Structure formats: structure tokens, C-alpha cells
Amino acid sequence: MALTGSQILLESLKLEGVDTVFGYPGGAVINIYDDLYESSINHVLTRHEQAAVHAADGYARCTGKVGVAIATSGPGATNTVTGIATAYMDSIPMVIITGQVPTPLIGNDAFQEADMCGITRPCTKHNFLVKDIKDLAKTLKEAFYIARTGRPGPVLVDLPKDVQVATHEFSYPESVSLRGYKPTYSGNSRQIEKAAQMLLAARKPVLYVGGGVTLSSADSELLKLVEQTRIPVTTTLMAMAAFPQRHPLALGMLGMHGTFYANMAVTECDLLIAVGARFDDRVTGRIDSFAEKAKVIHVDIDPTSIRKNVEVDLPIVGDLKDVLGKLHGRLNQKPELVEDMVENTSEWRSMIDEWKERHPMTYRSAKSTIKPQFVIEKIAELTNDDAIITTEVGQHQMWTAQFFPFRQARTFLTSGGLGTMGFGLPSALGAQVAFPDRQVIDISGDGSFQMNSQELATLVQYKLPVKIAILNNNYLGMVRQWQQMFFDKRYSQTVMELPIDFIKLAEAYGATGLQATKVDEVEATIKKALETPGPVLMNFKVSREENVLPMVPAGKAIHEMVLAS
Amino acid sequence: MKHTISVLVENEFGVLSRISGLFSGRGFNIESLSVAPTMDADTSRMTLVTRGDNRILEQITKQLNKLISTIKVVDFTDEEYIERELAMIKVSTDGDSRAEALRIVDIFRAKVIDVTPKSYTIEITGAPAKINGILELLRPMGIKEVVRSGPVVIGRGAKGALA
Numbered sequence: 001m002a003l004t005g006s007q008i009l010l011e012s013l014k015l016e017g018v019d020t021v022f023g024y025p026g027g028a029v030i031n032i033y034d035d036l037y038e039s040s041i042n043h044v045l046t047r048h049e050q051a052a053v054h055a056a057d058g059y060a061r062c063t064g065k066v067g068v069a070i071a072t073s074g075p076g077a078t079n080t081v082t083g084i085a086t087a088y089m090d091s092i093p094m095v096i097i098t099g100q101v102p103t104p105l106i107g108n109d110a111f112q113e114a115d116m117c118g119i120t121r122p123c124t125k126h127n128f129l130v131k132d133i134k135d136l137a138k139t140l141k142e143a144f145y146i147a148r149t150g151r152p153g154p155v156l157v158d159l160p161k162d163v164q165v166a167t168h169e170f171s172y173p174e175s176v177s178l179r180g181y182k183p184t185y186s187g188n189s190r191q192i193e194k195a196a197q198m199l200l201a202a203r204k205p206v207l208y209v210g211g212g213v214t215l216s217s218a219d220s221e222l223l224k225l226v227e228q229t230r231i232p233v234t235t236t237l238m239a240m241a242a243f244p245q246r247h248p249l250a251l252g253m254l255g256m257h258g259t260f261y262a263n264m265a266v267t268e269c270d271l272l273i274a275v276g277a278r279f280d281d282r283v284t285g286r287i288d289s290f291a292e293k294a295k296v297i298h299v300d301i302d303p304t305s306i307r308k309n310v311e312v313d314l315p316i317v318g319d320l321k322d323v324l325g326k327l328h329g330r331l332n333q334k335p336e337l338v339e340d341m342v343e344n345t346s347e348w349r350s351m352i353d354e355w356k357e358r359h360p361m362t363y364r365s366a367k368s369t370i371k372p373q374f375v376i377e378k379i380a381e382l383t384n385d386d387a388i389i390t391t392e393v394g395q396h397q398m399w400t401a402q403f404f405p406f407r408q409a410r411t412f413l414t415s416g417g418l419g420t421m422g423f424g425l426p427s428a429l430g431a432q433v434a435f436p437d438r439q440v441i442d443i444s445g446d447g448s449f450q451m452n453s454q455e456l457a458t459l460v461q462y463k464l465p466v467k468i469a470i471l472n473n474n475y476l477g478m479v480r481q482w483q484q485m486f487f488d489k490r491y492s493q494t495v496m497e498l499p500i501d502f503i504k505l506a507e508a509y510g511a512t513g514l515q516a517t518k519v520d521e522v523e524a525t526i527k528k529a530l531e532t533p534g535p536v537l538m539n540f541k542v543s544r545e546e547n548v549l550p551m552v553p554a555g556k557a558i559h560e561m562v563l564a565s
Numbered sequence: 566m567k568h569t570i571s572v573l574v575e576n577e578f579g580v581l582s583r584i585s586g587l588f589s590g591r592g593f594n595i596e597s598l599s600v601a602p603t604m605d606a607d608t609s610r611m612t613l614v615t616r617g618d619n620r621i622l623e624q625i626t627k628q629l630n631k632l633i634s635t636i637k638v639v640d641f642t643d644e645e646y647i648e649r650e651l652a653m654i655k656v657s658t659d660g661d662s663r664a665e666a667l668r669i670v671d672i673f674r675a676k677v678i679d680v681t682p683k684s685y686t687i688e689i690t691g692a693p694a695k696i697n698g699i700l701e702l703l704r705p706m707g708i709k710e711v712v713r714s715g716p717v718v719i720g721r722g723a724k725g726a727l728a
């Protein structure tokens with residue numbers, strides 16, 4: 001049957017298993033919206049295109065499915081760019097559909113024209129301009145395939161208006177064949193055997209785990225390997241939930257705001273096993289002294305990640321699920337050697353335990369003011385560590401990573417690579433759409449919250465019971481911390497002079513607003529929020545000049561930490 | 566160190582900007598770049614000359630390979646290959662220098678492809694070093710214009726490196 005371009009789009013989405021899209025209409029996508037009017041596809045109208053993309057991103061992060069967002073041409077499309085770049089940096093599978101001016105007008109500076117393929121080339125895994133309706137179905141098939149396979153990432157499909165209205169016979173391709181794109185899934189077995197040998201020979205091994213473990217759904221393989229080998233695990237911001245943080249072998253986060261014991265373990269280890277991590281500068285600190293004493297094994301599906309920042313002794317290109325599973329299998333065939341290895345590394349684990357005792361992850365509690373870390377601990381306690389947590393960017397984000405004992409993959413959604421303020425609320429929205437019955441909480445900062453606060457409207461409209469906890473220090477706290485430590489306390493443009501009445505703001509949108517100003521109100525406020533149906537904003541007035549510690553100052557090695565006193 | 570890399574890409578909209586954007590976005594340098602379709606109209610072959618240490622070259626080839634539109638990448642540096650570049654050179658000539666110019670053209674096995682009373686336009690093909698050589702000799706006469714294609718390379722022997 002012949003369908004219009006916009007019908008082909010919606011039929012293709014259904015065949016890809018998409019039941020929900022996030023978006024915002026406009027002239028260049030009005031045909032698509034006309035077809036959505038009676039479609040079985042659920043459309044969530046955000047209040048900003050950036051938020052639509054973050055929402056689709058949150059949906060993707062917590063489900064593992066491809067998130068889909070739609071925006072109109074020109075300003076609608078350019079508004080998606082921060083969302084796309086955020087997803088790109090964290091390798092999130094997404095397809096973004098943007099309207100475009102009709103093909104004969106492209107390049108003419110037509111009304112609401114923007115060169116989206118040009119603009120998003122460096123922040124998408126791939127992008128397409130569909131110039132001919134004959135190519136549409138094939139392009140969509142390829143877009144989804146590229147987004148979800150290999151190292152995942154966002155793919156943009158720019159769809160001119162005349163292509164949306166043209167008609168063509170619809171047949172969706174069964175398979176994709178791209179000459180230039182064949183990701184390596186299976187790890188080389190000789191390399192894996194070498195890795196097994198290196199593990200068995202190690203005396204001070206550490207696993208350094210990144211977001212790739214979540215992307216490849218390899219968290220259970222990781223846990224098995226750890227149980228088998230008793231190798232301690234440090235996780236990046238992107239992987240905090242990929243390994244249970246209450247596990248005795250969990251070292252928490254490493255890097256700039258990592259734990260003392262994680263950073264010491266990496267500094268002192270003789271074998272660093274990097275899995276699905278990319279040696280980002282926030283993790284490594286001064287690169288030449290990072291894991292200086294260690295041999296390095298690096299497992300990643302993306303060959304460009306390997307040897308980009310550090311030399312590697314043993315590279316393994318492959319899907320982490322495959323490689324970690326095979327490594328575990330190989331070691332299983334040598335139970336005595338593994339036993340010896342566990343024995344040989346027990347001294348190392350005691351050393352780490354000593355570090356843990358010497359400088360545990362802690363903060364100075366107070367009676368007179370609410371400590372932001374205390375609020376996070378209370379949220380964890382009252383949700384049984386079992387909520388889907390999103391964050392914005394800043395101090396509150398680091399405290400969440402440090403103090404929330406995550407226990408299940410895909411429950412911590414945060415903008416790691418790009419560090420996008422304004423990510424938390426819309427991504428929580430997307431997560432709540434994906435899991436209507438789960439507790440979803442955005443741990444937010446007063447600054448970041450205002451970058452996408454309009455999404456309160458979306459929460460109320462769709463009755464999405466997201467809880468928002470603003471750790472309100474009335475500062476752009478993270479920047480203020482740097483100014484305090486490195487710029488003589490010159491708080492240039494980080495004081496949010498205006499005390500915003502967030503309660504009234506929530507109420508204006510028809511949400512519930514709660515406030516806690518004293519320590520003993522914290523628990524009751526969280527309980528009340530969790531019991532209240534619908535979206536609830538909690539405003540916690542926290543101690544204003546609290547700092548995130550430990551901290552590795554820029555340019556220092558990661559063992560040169562400023563510690564909490 | 567200088568590297569000459571051949572890249573086989575899909576001959577499609579925007580592919581050149583993907584490659585050049587990769588180089589500019591990641592701070593890799595391009596000394597020269599030449600592109601044209603191959604025998605297969607769906608495929609183009611690029612030859613690019615870049616510089617960097619081993620680590621940078623490894624990243625360049627990996628990043629090129631990572632592009633969806635890239636089919637194959639060959640760094641010819643460690644291979645046996647033949648390199649050719651075309652140049653057209655417009656030189657001022659009068660009286661004595663006209664004969665001298667022709668002698669140089671002859672020695673380099675170049676060709677005069679356009680003549681005016683005051684100039685010769687010379688075509689030369691060869692390795693870039695040979696082109697540098699003729700330019701050096703012609704320079705004293707006054708070079709009015711030079712256009713160079715950038716080198717293209719092909720592997721030695723019967724086997725096709727990129728086919």
C-alpha cells in the first residue's frame with residue numbers, strides 16, 4: 001500500500017517497537033503530528049525541545065531501548081542540540097526526527113531553516129537528510145540499527161516537509177547491510193586468555209568500570225567475575241548503579257570526587273582492568289601518574305577508546321557481556337589457580353580495607369543546618385535504595401554519586417560526559433513514562449532546576465508522580481566551590497541573589513510543593529512527598545557552603561586529594 | 566612523521582564534511598586531500614596526507630574507520646607504494662629564460678601546455694619531491710601561479726589494497 005512519508009515514519013517506529021515518543025510540534029512536522037493524532041503511538045508533549053530529547057534519553061537509559069524525540073525545523077531542531085550532545089557523550093541510543101524545509105528550498109535560508117546535518121555532525125553517531133521518499137524506510141531502519149548497535153549513540157534523521165507528504169509503497173527492510181559499519185562483538189579468545197593469565201598473576205588488581213557495562217547489560221557478568229576473583233571494583237559516575245554499592249568489594253567512585261580508597265587503590269594497583277570506561281580527564285587527574293604502577297587491560301567495544309588517553313598492555317575489542325562472560329568461563333576451568341589468586345590478593349584487600357577505615361566516605365553532620373548529604377542518605381533509606389534517581393549537574397550530583405548506595409543497573413541517570421544542567425527533570429520525566437509504577441526522583445540543585453523547570457507542566461499534564469528534591473544552597477554551588485578553593489572566594493556570578501519561592505512555582509503548575517528548613521523536618525518531608533500522589537517538589541534549604549570532598553584539584557594526580565577534615 | 570592514507574568512502578551527501586570535520590574537530594592536521602569516485606560510482610577514494618606520531622596516527626585511522634560512511638582505511642606508510650601528484654605552473658618567460666625554461670621542462674619530463682609571448686604553462690606529474698624540484702628551478706624566472714592536485718597513491722604489486 002502507498003503511504004505518505006509521515007505515515008511511513010510512524011509505521012516504521014511501530015515496527016521498531018517504539019510505543020512512546022517525546023516531542024514538540026511545528027510547521028515542518030505538522031503532517032507527522034496530524035498522523036499522530038489518531039496513532040497508537042503515545043506522544044508526550046514536553047515544554048521545550050531540549051527537554052523532549054532529555055526525556056527520550058532518560059527513557060532510553062532506564063529501559064535500554066532506543067529513545068525517540070521529534071522536533072520541528074529551525075529553532076525546534078536547534079533546541080535539540082544540547083540534548084543530542086548530552087546523549088552522544090554518554091553513548092545513549094536515540095533517534096531524533098527533525099522536520100526540515102521542503103527539499104527545493106534547502107540552502108535558500110528559507111523560513112525556519114537550519115542545517116541540522118551540519119550542526120549535529122560532531123554530536124551524533126550518524127545523521128541522515130532524507131531527500132527522497134524512496135529512501136525513507138531504509139533510512140529509518142538504518143538509523144535505529146546504528147543507534148542501538150556497537151557503541152550506541154544518537155542518530156538524527158532530518159525529514160523535509162515535501163518528503164513527509166509524498167507517497168510511496170511501504171515496505172520495511174528486514175535487515176541492514178552497511179559496508180562501513182560492522183561492530184566487533186566477540187572478544188578475541190587469545191586476548192581473553194591473556195587477560196585471564198594477567199588476572200591470575202596479579203597481586204593488586206582493580207576493576208575500573210564505566211558506563212559501557214550498563215550499555216551492554218553486562219552487570220550480572222561483572223558481578224559474577226567479581227564474586228569469583230574477589231577483585232575490588234571502582235566505578236565511574238556513569239557506572240555507579242552497574243555494581244551494587246553496598247557490596248564489600250565496591251570502592252565507590254574514582255577520580256576528581258572519588259573516594260580516598262578508590263583513588264589509592266588505582267594509584268597502588270599492579271593490574272588495572274578497565275571495562276567500558278574511557279579514561280576521561282575527570283577520572284584520571286594528571287594522566288601520567290594515573291595507575292602508574294599497573295599493567296592495563298582495556299576492554300571496550302569502541303576501538304577509538306583504546307589507547308586514546310593512556311597506553312594499554314592488553315587491548316580487547318568486544319562487547320563487555322561477551323568478554324566478561326568468557327573471562328569468567330575461562331577462569332572457571334582453573335578453580336585452583338583462581339583460589340591461589342584469591343589467596344594471593346587477600347593482603348591487597350586488607351590494605352584497601354585499612355584505607356576505607358582511615359578515610360571513609362563521610363561528612364560532618366550538623367544539628368543546626370540540613371546537610372545535603374544527609375538528605376540523600378535519607379532519600380536512599382526511605383526508598384530502600386530502590387528508586388530511579390536522576391540528577392542535574394553540580395555539587396548535588398556528586399553527593400548523589402557519593403552517598404546513594406545504588407544497587408541495580410539503570411537506576412542512576414545523570415549527564416556524565418557533557419555535564420548538562422537541566423538534564424535531571426526531563427530525564428526523570430522520561431523514566432517515569434517508561435516505569436509508571438516505580439519511584440522516580442530528581443535530585444536537583446536550585447540553579448540547574450531553573451534550566452528546565454517548565455517541565456513541571458508536563459509532569460502535571462501526564463500525571464507523572466516524579467519527586468524533585470532541590471538541595472537548595474542558593475548558589476551555583478559547584479562553581480562557588482572552585483571559586484572558594486582556587487579563586488580567593490571571589491564569588492563571581494554564582495550567588496543566586498533572588499530567593500525563589502519554589503513552593504509557589506510548583507503550585508502554579510498544579511504540583512505539590514514542600515519545604516524543609518530544619519534537620520528534623522527532612523524525614524517527614526520526604527515521607528510526605530513519597531505518599532503524595534502526583535509530582536512533588538521538595539525544597540531543602542541546605543547548609544550553603546558545604547563542599548564536595550574528597551577533591552583532586554585540576555592538574556593533580558588522583559592520590560593528591562583534598563580530604564574532608 | 567608524514568603519513569599518506571587512502572580512505573574508501575560511500576559516495577554520498579556530506580561525506581567530505583564528515584571527514585574534514587573529524588580532522589578539524591579533533592585537532593588532526595591535513596596537509597592535502599584529494600577525492601574522486603572510483604570505478605564503482607557509489608564509492609569515492611580519498612587520499613590524504615597528515616602528520617603525527619604513532620599514537621595520533623592510530624587515533625586518526627581508528628576515528629576514520631569509526632565513521633559509518635567509511636568503508637576502508639589504509640595507511641600506506643609501511644607499505645610499498647607509488648605516489649604521484651600533478652602540478653600546473655605558470656612561469657614568466659622572456660628572451661633567454663624561454664630556452665632555459667624549456668631545458669628544465671625537458672629534464673623533468675614535464676610538458677608545456679600553454680604558451681604566450683610572456684609565459685609558459687607547464688604540466689608536470691611525479692612524486693611531490695620532483696614537483697618541489699622543478700618549482701625550485703623555475704622560481705628565479707618568476708612563477709605567476711601554481712596549482713597542485715595533492716598526491717594520490719597506489720600500492721605496488723598485483724593486489725588491490727582497497728578493492
Ligand SMILES: Cc1ncc(C[n+]2csc(CCOP(=O)(O)OP(=O)(O)O)c2C)c(N)n1
Pocket residue numbers: 392393394395396397419420421422444445446447448449471473475476477478479
Ligand atoms: C548548561 C550548563 N551550564 C553551565 C554549567 C556549569 N556548571 C556546572 S555546575 C554549576 C552549578 C550548578 O548549580 P546548582 O544546580 O544549584 O547545583 P549545586 O552545585 O549548587 O548543587 C554550573 C553553573 C553546566 N554544567 N551546564
Ligand SMILES: [Mg+2]
Pocket residue numbers: 394445446447471472473474475476477
Ligand atoms: Mg545550588
